[in-house]
Amino acid sequence: MKGPYLIALDQGTTSSRAVIFDRQGTVAGVHAIEFTQIYPQPGWVEHDPLEILNTQVEALQEAVRKSGINVSEIAAIGITNQRETTVLWDRGSGQPVGNAIVWQCRRTAQMVEKLVADGYGEMITAKTGLVPDAYFSGTKLRWMLDQYNLQGKAERGEVCFGTIDSFLIYQMVEGQPHVSDATNAGRTMLYNIHEQKWDEELLKMLQIPKECLPRVVDSCGVVGMLRPDILGREIPVASILGDQHAALFGQTAFEAGAVKNTYGTGCFMLMNTGSTPVASTHGIVTTQAWRMNGKTTYALEGSVFMGGAVMQWLRDELKILDHVPDSEAIARSIPDTGGVFLVPAFTGLGAPWWDMYSRGMLIGMTRGTGREEIIRASLESIAYQTADLLNAMRADWKGETHALQVDGGASSNSFLMQFQADILGIPVWRSAVRETTAFGTAMMAGLATGVYSSMEELHSLWRRDAIFEPVMSSSERNSRMADWHRAVERARDWVRHD
Numbered sequence: 001m002k003g004p005y006l007i008a009l010d011q012g013t014t015s016s017r018a019v020i021f022d023r024q025g026t027v028a029g030v031h032a033i034e035f036t037q038i039y040p041q042p043g044w045v046e047h048d049p050l051e052i053l054n055t056q057v058e059a060l061q062e063a064v065r066k067s068g069i070n071v072s073e074i075a076a077i078g079i080t081n082q083r084e085t086t087v088l089w090d091r092g093s094g095q096p097v098g099n100a101i102v103w104q105c106r107r108t109a110q111m112v113e114k115l116v117a118d119g120y121g122e123m124i125t126a127k128t129g130l131v132p133d134a135y136f137s138g139t140k141l142r143w144m145l146d147q148y149n150l151q152g153k154a155e156r157g158e159v160c161f162g163t164i165d166s167f168l169i170y171q172m173v174e175g176q177p178h179v180s181d182a183t184n185a186g187r188t189m190l191y192n193i194h195e196q197k198w199d200e201e202l203l204k205m206l207q208i209p210k211e212c213l214p215r216v217v218d219s220c221g222v223v224g225m226l227r228p229d230i231l232g233r234e235i236p237v238a239s240i241l242g243d244q245h246a247a248l249f250g251q252t253a254f255e256a257g258a259v260k261n262t263y264g265t266g267c268f269m270l271m272n273t274g275s276t277p278v279a280s281t282h283g284i285v286t287t288q289a290w291r292m293n294g295k296t297t298y299a300l301e302g303s304v305f306m307g308g309a310v311m312q313w314l315r316d317e318l319k320i321l322d323h324v325p326d327s328e329a330i331a332r333s334i335p336d337t338g339g340v341f342l343v344p345a346f347t348g349l350g351a352p353w354w355d356m357y358s359r360g361m362l363i364g365m366t367r368g369t370g371r372e373e374i375i376r377a378s379l380e381s382i383a384y385q386t387a388d389l390l391n392a393m394r395a396d397w398k399g400e401t402h403a404l405q406v407d408g409g410a411s412s413n414s415f416l417m418q419f420q421a422d423i424l425g426i427p428v429w430r431s432a433v434r435e436t437t438a439f440g441t442a443m444m445a446g447l448a449t450g451v452y453s454s455m456e457e458l459h460s461l462w463r464r465d466a467i468f469e470p471v472m473s474s475s476e477r478n479s480r481m482a483d484w485h486r487a488v489e490r491a492r493d494w495v496r497h498d
């Protein structure tokens with residue numbers, strides 16, 4: 001293998017990783033370091049920003065060292081990160097004022113409820129594309145400014161707010177640029193995705209001073225040079241993308257209508273809607289896919305709470321599965337579930353149902369129902385939930401969808417992928433690149449620095465490792481989806497509201 005090489009800094013929720021790619025998109029080195037999850041009280045999640053920084057720098061140095069590549073052959077570095085996680089730091093010293101509040105943290109749920117009760121909900125959705133939620137950074141930042149009594153300093157610009165991309169760049173790039181890209185800014189609930197700017201009305205709603213906010217830049221473009229003490233040489237840092245946006249780019253889903261689903265613990269689906277932001281009537285979020293040359297590409301985004309986690313539940317709680325990958329052969333050992341459906345609404349149901357009062361349910365069992373049927377129904381439940389999500393997006397975005405492009409741990413299950421194609425009635429394309437998130441930001445950094453000359457060239461690097469064509473008849477598909485929906489209805493509104 002020979003240079004030029006591109007490196008992705010993939011700063012995730014549980015680990016900091018660095019992945020090195022050669023020009024053909026082949027992985028030339030990788031190093032990952034897990035870091036501490038901090039749970040100060042139930043429902044609260046924090047990270048130590050300095051631990052994030054140190055593990056990310058070390059992951060980069062180790063990946064380069066292990067791969068044996070020459071530092072002079074590294075053309076550019078791209079960043080992709082866990083989104084919404086909020087950091088506040090002192091502009092002068094660069095020291096964080098406290099732990100980062102992680103996207104999962106529910107501490108500002110009541111603050112969001114109050115915003116909605118005060119009538120801000122529709123305005124938030126219209127401007128940000130988001131459904132108001134404690135996930136997003138805005139209320140987390142408000143909480144920090146109050147907690148540390150920093151409103152005055154924020155107004156004077158003496159403290160800086162940023163998501164993880166912003167914090168890493170401030171610390172790792174020469175001259176300490178205080179920037180963030182459009183995809184990360186779009187997850188703050190403070191950024192107007194139509195006008196591409198921090199929104200005065202949203203800032204006023206949460207009393208956030210403009211002076212503490214990063215400058216928002218394109219996802220694709222050089223923001224500065226990596227500090228030479230990190231790898232012994234300056235290297236351009238040339239892309240920033242939130243993790244799901246990077247995966248969409250890494251799937252080279254460049255055309256409007258292209259859609260990807262990542263099958264991890266949960267499932268994350270993004271559909272490219274081109275230059276048009278599509279407002280959903282099904283509770284699906286409107287987001288920016290990326291911004292290049294000042295031009296925004298938009299996307300619809302939705303998630304399934306229980307994806308591969310359903311299989312972990314079979315293994316760890318029900319204890320009817322020794323190893324998750326065994327589920328494929330077990331599902332294939334029977335012709336169908338014999339009418340059994342699992343609705344894995346363990347924490348409620350997301351899009352398009354939005355029912356936090358629903359709970360998990362297994363229905364349709366008979367005296368002959370066994371472990372195989374339950375395992376197969378569990379895999380099928382991942383596909384049914386994904387189908388509901390994609391069908392909702394297809395109802396919002398009226399254009400053509402030719403295929404579902406897939407990645408993530410559970411996409412390696414070919415039974416699941418075939419069933420997915422059958423139940424959707426469109427082909428499923430599985431990416432040969434398993435590191436689509438890292439691949440996406442690395443490719444974008446390559447585009448920004450002239451390693452690649454066009455999006456078409458990037459497209460030619462992407463490979464499918466398998467195509468799953470639908471073979472189920474449409475009458476069977478419709479009948480199964482109808483039964484699934486009957487099952488969902490029975491699981492809904494189970495928890496008492498009082």
Ligand code: ADP
Pocket residue numbers: 263264265266307308309310311312324325326327328408409410411412413
């Ligand atoms: P995350 O990034 O969310 O940690 P991964 O992409 O690593 O997730 O995927 C892990 C998830 O995929 C787990 O929930 C696991 O149960 C599921 N999984 C992994 N392999 C398979 C398989 N062969 N069949 C079904 N599910 C699988």
